[in-house]
Amino acid sequence: MIRHRPKHEICLQSQLEACHGFTTHVTGLRLVFRTFTIDQLETSEILYAEHITSFSFKGKIDIHGINAVMEKKTITDNSVKTCLLALEDGKVYTGKHFGAEGTATGELVFNTSLMGYQEILTDPSYAGQIITLTTPEIGNYGTNDGDMESRKVFARGLVVRHLSKVYSNWRATDSLDQFLKKHNIVGISDIDTRAITRHIRDKGAMRCALTTEIGNDLDAAKQKLIDTARQSPEMTGLDLTRDVSCDKAYTFGSGNIRVAVLDFGIKQNILNLLAGEGFALTVYPSDTKAATILETKPDGIFLSNGPGDPAACTGVLEELPKLIDSKIPIFGICLGHQLLSIALGARTFKLKFGHRGGNQPVKDLLTGKVEITCQNHGFAVDKDTVPADLEITHLNLNDGSVEGFRHKSLPIFAVQYHPEANPGPNDSNYLFARFTDLVKSDNKAKVI
Numbered sequence: 001m002i003r004h005r006p007k008h009e010i011c012l013q014s015q016l017e018a019c020h021g022f023t024t025h026v027t028g029l030r031l032v033f034r035t036f037t038i039d040q041l042e043t044s045e046i047l048y049a050e051h052i053t054s055f056s057f058k059g060k061i062d063i064h065g066i067n068a069v070m071e072k073k074t075i076t077d078n079s080v081k082t083c084l085l086a087l088e089d090g091k092v093y094t095g096k097h098f099g100a101e102g103t104a105t106g107e108l109v110f111n112t113s114l115m116g117y118q119e120i121l122t123d124p125s126y127a128g129q130i131i132t133l134t135t136p137e138i139g140n141y142g143t144n145d146g147d148m149e150s151r152k153v154f155a156r157g158l159v160v161r162h163l164s165k166v167y168s169n170w171r172a173t174d175s176l177d178q179f180l181k182k183h184n185i186v187g188i189s190d191i192d193t194r195a196i197t198r199h200i201r202d203k204g205a206m207r208c209a210l211t212t213e214i215g216n217d218l219d220a221a222k223q224k225l226i227d228t229a230r231q232s233p234e235m236t237g238l239d240l241t242r243d244v245s246c247d248k249a250y251t252f253g254s255g256n257i258r259v260a261v262l263d264f265g266i267k268q269n270i271l272n273l274l275a276g277e278g279f280a281l282t283v284y285p286s287d288t289k290a291a292t293i294l295e296t297k298p299d300g301i302f303l304s305n306g307p308g309d310p311a312a313c314t315g316v317l318e319e320l321p322k323l324i325d326s327k328i329p330i331f332g333i334c335l336g337h338q339l340l341s342i343a344l345g346a347r348t349f350k351l352k353f354g355h356r357g358g359n360q361p362v363k364d365l366l367t368g369k370v371e372i373t374c375q376n377h378g379f380a381v382d383k384d385t386v387p388a389d390l391e392i393t394h395l396n397l398n399d400g401s402v403e404g405f406r407h408k409s410l411p412i413f414a415v416q417y418h419p420e421a422n423p424g425p426n427d428s429n430y431l432f433a434r435f436t437d438l439v440k441s442d443n444k445a446k447v448i
Contacts, residue, residue, distance in 0.1 A: 099180025303336025
């Protein structure tokens with residue numbers, strides 16, 4: 001089936017100088033061109049070639065009177081392999097392979113964001129998980145070095161409905177396919193992601209396995225993959241913070257206010273926004289002792305996002321009470337929110353399928369305003385276990401789960417969602433300013 005993309009497709013420039021056109025489909029050895037206008041010349045042609053690798057065009061294009069300077073590229077793979085996705089409950093999906101070859105296991109989850117697949121893949125909070133993207137068209141704006149949220153891809157696999165063979169963006173440097181190959185991540189396309197999402201929603205997030213290593217016996221390969229999924233570790237009880245944290249302490253940003261950052265899998269844009277507040281950040285590995293942090297006398301402490309089960313982070317939970325007792329202002333996000341809640345007396349539980357996407361409505365109970373938030377977590381704070389000295393400040397309007405709290409007597413607050421991801425787009429930016437005000441007021445009180 002030819003998938004026609006409206007007007008803005010790709011102009012290929014081959015050895016046939018007279019053949020200018022927009023491709024609507026690239027598959028195997030066939031290129032299909034649509035009628036278009038360039039330099040007042042309207043033409044429509046179909047080109048067949050024996051071998052296609054890549055084409056590019058850069059220049060001024062006039063499409064029905066609309067002028068634009070565009071750069072377009074295509075990537076064609078002439079050897080698409082079959083790929084299998086098996087769930088621990090016995091369901092198996094067959095699709096097309098892209099990215100790296102091999103086998104991957106992890107917890108199968110879904111994300112409802114309309115864009116941002118590179119940021120999602122490089123978010124360390126997805127460590128140990130294989131991501132299903134509900135948006136059907138993926139890869140159409142490529143990838144680039146500027147949208148990396150961390151040093152590498154931490155997700156273990158990617159599941160999409162349709163992988164675009166064409167990518168178009170002035171910042172793009174590579175296709176999603178090549179990006180996954182570079183990071184050794186297996187991807188599967190051309191499967192029903194709606195069916196997978198509905199299944200996870202009804203049955204809950206579950207272990208899965210993804211493979212291109214099928215062999216000649218398809219039925220045997222499917223059963224083996226189901227067994228592989230069932231033998232992989234469950235997310236409950238899993239501490240993944242050391243897998244994603246930095247190896248040694250480093251500094252970021254400059255300013256007169258010194259903030260210690262505990263890295264449980266921090267995203268780059270969180271560091272950017274903290275530094276934008278004028279903080280001089282020292283980022284520490286997740287297993288850093290509280291005494292090491294406190295001896296530097298920071299003005300504030302930040303607890304980052306991260307993957308896994310917060311209750312399993314026993315080493316971190318042993319050190320947090322010492323940071324809390326210091327009465328230094330503390331701000332936590334995502335896993336930091338969960339760890340703080342446990343250290344202060346609450347408990348966490350595993351959500352059925354988690355909150356992952358850029359359209360989660362959250363109500364700020366202090367102001368009455370509703371924020372559109374970006375979220376990525378599979379665990380939440382149990383509302384009924386929140387101690388009396390904590391005040392719940394934010395609630396998720398979809399399921400009523402806790403999305404934030406503040407301490408009634410200590411300079412501590414936290415939120416479950418990601419204010420740095422800007423889906424609102426700026427609904428939650430005030431939280432960084434709130435932390436700045438808290439740190440400044442605390443320092444002023446100390447001087448007085």
